[in-house]
Amino acid sequence: MTDRTGALIAIGGHEDKEGDRQILRAVAERLGGGRLILATVASEEPGEYFAAYRAAFAGIGVVDVAELYLDEREDTSNPANRSLLAGAAGIFFTGGDQLRIVSLMGDTPLEAEVRALHARGGVIAGTSAGASAQSETMLVRGSGAESHRIGDLHMAPGLGLIPDVIIDQHFAERGRIGRLLGAVAHNPRLLGIGIDEDSAIIVEDRRFRVIGAGAVTVVDAEKVSHSNIAEAKPDRVLSMHNVILHALSAGDQFDLEERLPLARAGEESAEGAQGAASS
């Protein structure tokens, strides 16, 4: 273990488990040979999740894995579960229902163990529901493939491992820009981060980097000049002026404090190449 906080890896769901497994490799390379806990807490039928991820990680050399599952909230006091995390190098939250993760683990000794793991340099990863649960506020329910209606959104507090953000997943695939705009309209203090399938952000030191096949969309409502979110007619379509949007893809980095993308490494040479190509 290092003496600095570990990485948080939030994945948009459906990450590659049979090919190159780039995203799972990003988790694996941060384990330093230590044990990975597969937390299947988000699902009421965890068996298949565990089997699939055990196989996917075994294929890239991660064989020291154990499952964390919870039936009830009282299971979080179980010393066996706590010692599982105390001896781990990382934890990976599989998909399902993000409310199951936080309603079972929120404000428990087990949640404290997750924070301790992060604080001592361990990697905390999660996909789909497991990604949403990492953010300060989670989107729990809201329609996709339509523009946002004010009443059509349910949010809940997440584990808060990544403060000041709200993460949505399966983002482009399920047409979720509307609900993420609706979410940040409620309180522009939170930055909205929409992660596509087979794509992830790796958060370290209040910066993140994008990896994977799709995009990460950031919506920032800080400069919004008008919104009708407080009008309280539930079927009213959202109106919100002057949102800043960043479309990010593999290699892009983003500063969560400044709320700005970082200049891309090698951008100058890329521009040089463009100039040459178009001349």
Next chain:
Amino acid sequence: MTDRTGALIAIGGHEDKEGDRQILRAVAERLGGGRLILATVASEEPGEYFAAYRAAFAGIGVVDVAELYLDEREDTSNPANRSLLAGAAGIFFTGGDQLRIVSLMGDTPLEAEVRALHARGGVIAGTSAGASAQSETMLVRGSGAESHRIGDLHMAPGLGLIPDVIIDQHFAERGRIGRLLGAVAHNPRLLGIGIDEDSAIIVEDRRFRVIGAGAVTVVDAEKVSHSNIAEAKPDRVLSMHNVILHALSAGDQFDLEERLPLARAGEESAEGAQGAASS
């Protein structure tokens, strides 16, 4: 007819044809009792379109309608077609393929008649393909429900009735934010306007107003600080930093010259009401 340019009405498709018909009424009330031409040019099977719109308009009192259809480009020189438009108070382009509209009508005497109709105060409306065709540049093909890949987009010149914009339709329903971002990345001079189904913009004097049940999304790439659109690897996911996005809904107005939403009428009193509600 008035002595000022008429309205352009671009509709996102699937507008209500049986209920209140708010959008079709907006067309009807601009006819001043004159004749409406139903231009079914976008479809190779125009019969059903014509029947559906004739019935929908008849139900709101518009009975003086005629069909404009073109099999071939040479039909645009047909004096009967030209006189149809010369005597009309408005034209409504139904859905289908926007390329059919512009490839048949572009740079023809009939297109000149459409412009003349607009110039003398007539209303030019279009839904779906008929909306796209009004803009300076049309999106012709590009995937929905995924983030934009640089090579996955085809554009073509539109009729240019609304300059400096690119209009997309069925916007939220088909998850088209990615392809619209891709389109404006090519040249930020064009403002991207995504119109949901059963929603429309009414353009008058370089301003538009939103009507209908859904939203209109405006994406403005003028302030973009980085984009990889010119990298020319077709499967590369788009990266574009600092896009401005406006989510607009019924009643919102937008200034196409300033590229800014206009302050909402009654906003002050609405804010007063919010203050009261939350106190």
